[in-house]
Protein backbone atom coordinates (compact mmCIF):
# COMPACT_ATOMS: atom_id res chain seq x y z
CA UNK A 365 0.00 0.00 0.00
CA UNK A 366 1.80 3.17 -1.16
CA UNK A 367 2.28 6.03 1.27
CA UNK A 368 0.40 9.16 0.31
CA UNK A 369 0.92 12.74 1.25
CA UNK A 370 -2.16 13.88 3.10
CA UNK A 371 -3.69 16.74 5.03
CA UNK A 372 -3.05 16.94 8.79
CA UNK A 373 -6.20 15.03 9.51
CA UNK A 374 -7.68 11.95 7.88
CA UNK A 375 -11.30 11.58 6.92
CA UNK A 376 -12.40 8.26 8.30
CA UNK A 377 -14.50 7.61 5.19
CA UNK A 378 -11.26 7.80 3.15
CA UNK A 379 -9.79 4.81 4.98
CA UNK A 380 -10.33 1.78 2.72
CA UNK A 381 -11.04 -1.66 4.21
CA UNK A 382 -7.41 -2.69 3.74
CA UNK A 383 -6.20 0.35 5.69
CA UNK A 384 -4.42 3.56 4.76
CA UNK A 385 -0.79 4.61 5.09
CA UNK A 386 0.11 8.27 5.22
CA UNK A 387 3.44 10.01 5.17
CA UNK A 388 4.21 13.62 6.01
CA UNK A 389 7.52 15.05 4.79
CA UNK A 390 7.38 18.10 6.97
CA UNK A 391 5.05 18.75 9.84
CA UNK A 392 7.15 21.47 11.47
CA UNK A 393 4.12 23.80 11.36
CA UNK A 394 2.45 21.76 14.12
CA UNK A 395 4.88 23.24 16.66
CA UNK A 396 4.72 26.83 15.41
CA UNK A 397 2.82 28.07 18.46
CA UNK A 398 5.33 26.65 20.94
CA UNK A 399 7.48 29.48 22.21
CA UNK A 400 10.25 27.41 23.78
CA UNK A 401 10.44 24.71 21.10
CA UNK A 402 11.91 25.42 17.68
CA UNK A 403 12.24 22.91 14.90
CA UNK A 404 15.63 22.74 13.24
CA UNK A 405 14.74 20.45 10.39
CA UNK A 406 11.71 18.75 8.92
CA UNK A 407 9.30 16.93 11.20
CA UNK A 408 8.61 13.62 9.47
CA UNK A 409 5.60 11.53 10.38
CA UNK A 410 4.08 8.31 9.12
CA UNK A 411 0.93 6.57 10.20
CA UNK A 412 -1.15 3.61 9.15
CA UNK A 413 -4.81 3.67 9.94
CA UNK A 414 -7.20 0.75 10.10
CA UNK A 415 -10.93 0.89 10.63
CA UNK A 416 -12.55 -1.51 13.04
CA UNK A 417 -16.23 -0.69 12.96
CA UNK A 418 -16.47 2.89 14.16
CA UNK A 419 -13.10 2.67 15.89
CA UNK A 420 -9.84 3.51 14.17
CA UNK A 421 -6.50 2.00 15.03
CA UNK A 422 -3.47 4.19 14.27
CA UNK A 423 0.14 3.03 14.37
CA UNK A 424 2.74 5.64 13.56
CA UNK A 425 6.05 7.22 14.22
CA UNK A 426 7.42 10.72 14.16
CA UNK A 427 10.94 12.08 13.89
CA UNK A 428 11.92 15.62 14.67
CA UNK A 429 15.06 17.64 15.25
CA UNK A 430 14.40 20.39 17.74
CA UNK A 431 16.25 23.32 19.17
CA UNK A 432 15.55 23.56 22.87
CA UNK A 433 16.80 25.93 25.51
CA UNK A 434 18.71 24.38 28.41
CA UNK A 435 16.97 24.85 31.76
CA UNK A 436 20.33 25.27 33.50
CA UNK A 437 22.56 27.37 31.24
CA UNK A 438 19.83 28.81 28.94
CA UNK A 439 21.88 27.97 25.82
CA UNK A 440 20.19 26.41 22.81
CA UNK A 441 20.90 22.75 22.08
CA UNK A 442 19.66 20.15 19.60
CA UNK A 443 17.44 17.28 20.58
CA UNK A 444 16.41 14.42 18.31
CA UNK A 445 12.99 12.94 18.85
CA UNK A 446 12.13 9.61 17.28
CA UNK A 447 9.18 7.75 18.64
CA UNK A 448 6.60 5.12 17.68
CA UNK A 449 3.09 4.96 19.04
CA UNK A 450 -0.31 3.37 18.65
CA UNK A 451 -3.71 4.91 19.25
CA UNK A 452 -7.19 3.53 19.29
CA UNK A 453 -9.76 6.18 18.42
CA UNK A 454 -13.40 5.75 19.34
CA UNK A 455 -16.15 8.20 18.41
CA UNK A 456 -16.66 10.76 21.17
CA UNK A 457 -20.39 10.00 21.17
CA UNK A 458 -19.83 6.44 22.35
CA UNK A 459 -20.06 5.82 26.09
CA UNK A 460 -17.12 3.81 27.43
CA UNK A 461 -17.97 0.32 26.22
CA UNK A 462 -16.90 -2.55 28.44
CA UNK A 463 -14.21 -3.81 26.08
CA UNK A 464 -12.52 -0.41 26.04
CA UNK A 465 -12.35 -0.28 29.81
CA UNK A 466 -9.72 -2.96 29.43
CA UNK A 467 -6.55 -0.98 28.85
CA UNK A 468 -4.40 -2.35 26.11
CA UNK A 469 -0.71 -2.13 26.82
CA UNK A 470 1.02 0.80 25.06
CA UNK A 471 -2.09 1.83 23.16
CA UNK A 472 -3.34 5.35 23.75
CA UNK A 473 -7.11 5.40 23.92
CA UNK A 474 -8.47 8.54 22.35
CA UNK A 475 -11.71 9.94 21.04
CA UNK A 476 -12.50 11.49 17.71
CA UNK A 477 -15.45 13.37 16.30
CA UNK A 478 -16.61 10.39 14.22
CA UNK A 479 -15.42 12.08 11.00
CA UNK A 480 -11.72 13.05 11.18
CA UNK A 481 -8.72 11.39 12.80
CA UNK A 482 -6.50 14.29 13.94
CA UNK A 483 -3.17 12.85 12.82
CA UNK A 484 -1.26 16.13 13.12
CA UNK A 485 -2.46 16.42 16.71
CA UNK A 486 -1.19 12.91 17.40
CA UNK A 487 2.26 13.73 16.02
CA UNK A 488 2.37 16.95 18.02
CA UNK A 489 1.27 15.22 21.21
CA UNK A 490 3.92 12.54 20.77
CA UNK A 491 6.71 15.07 20.19
CA UNK A 492 5.68 17.01 23.30
CA UNK A 493 5.47 13.81 25.36
CA UNK A 494 9.02 12.96 24.37
CA UNK A 495 10.59 16.26 25.31
CA UNK A 496 12.07 15.73 28.75
CA UNK A 497 10.49 17.75 31.52
CA UNK A 498 13.94 18.90 32.54
CA UNK A 499 15.65 20.08 29.37
CA UNK A 500 19.42 19.89 29.74
CA UNK A 501 22.07 20.46 27.07
CA UNK A 502 24.06 17.78 28.87
CA UNK A 503 23.72 15.83 32.11
CA UNK A 504 26.86 17.53 33.32
CA UNK A 505 25.78 21.08 32.43
CA UNK A 506 27.14 23.38 35.11
CA UNK A 507 24.57 26.11 34.46
CA UNK A 508 25.10 29.80 34.93
CA UNK A 509 26.46 31.57 37.98
CA UNK A 510 23.48 33.06 39.83
CA UNK A 511 25.69 35.92 40.87
CA UNK A 512 27.45 37.16 37.72
CA UNK A 513 25.61 35.23 35.00
CA UNK A 514 28.74 33.53 33.62
CA UNK A 515 28.10 30.31 31.70
CA UNK A 516 30.06 27.93 33.91
CA UNK A 517 30.39 25.41 31.06
CA UNK A 518 32.62 27.87 29.23
CA UNK A 519 34.22 29.99 31.89
CA UNK A 520 34.88 30.05 35.59
CA UNK A 521 34.04 33.06 37.64
CA UNK A 522 35.47 34.27 40.89
CA UNK A 523 32.19 34.39 42.78
CA UNK A 524 31.92 32.19 45.83
CA UNK A 525 29.02 29.83 45.36
CA UNK A 526 27.01 29.24 48.47
CA UNK A 527 23.94 27.11 48.25
CA UNK A 528 21.81 28.37 51.14
CA UNK A 529 20.42 24.86 51.70
CA UNK A 530 23.71 23.01 51.69
CA UNK A 531 24.95 21.35 54.85
CA UNK A 532 27.95 23.66 54.69
CA UNK A 533 25.80 26.79 54.71
CA UNK A 534 23.73 25.44 57.60
CA UNK A 535 26.93 24.81 59.59
CA UNK A 536 28.14 28.31 58.76
CA UNK A 537 24.97 29.89 60.08
CA UNK A 538 25.09 27.70 63.20
CA UNK A 539 28.63 28.88 63.88
CA UNK A 540 27.52 32.48 63.51
CA UNK A 541 24.62 32.12 65.91
CA UNK A 542 26.51 30.14 68.56
CA UNK A 543 28.96 32.90 69.40
CA UNK A 544 29.83 32.49 73.11
CA UNK A 545 28.38 35.16 75.37
Ligand SMILES: [Zn+2]
Nearest residue numbers: 434437501505
Ligand atom coordinates in the same frame (compact mmCIF):
# COMPACT_ATOMS: atom_id res chain seq x y z
ZN1 LIG B 1 23.08 23.68 29.72
Ligand SMILES: [Zn+2]
Nearest residue numbers: 509512521523
Ligand atom coordinates in the same frame (compact mmCIF):
# COMPACT_ATOMS: atom_id res chain seq x y z
ZN1 LIG C 1 29.93 34.30 39.12
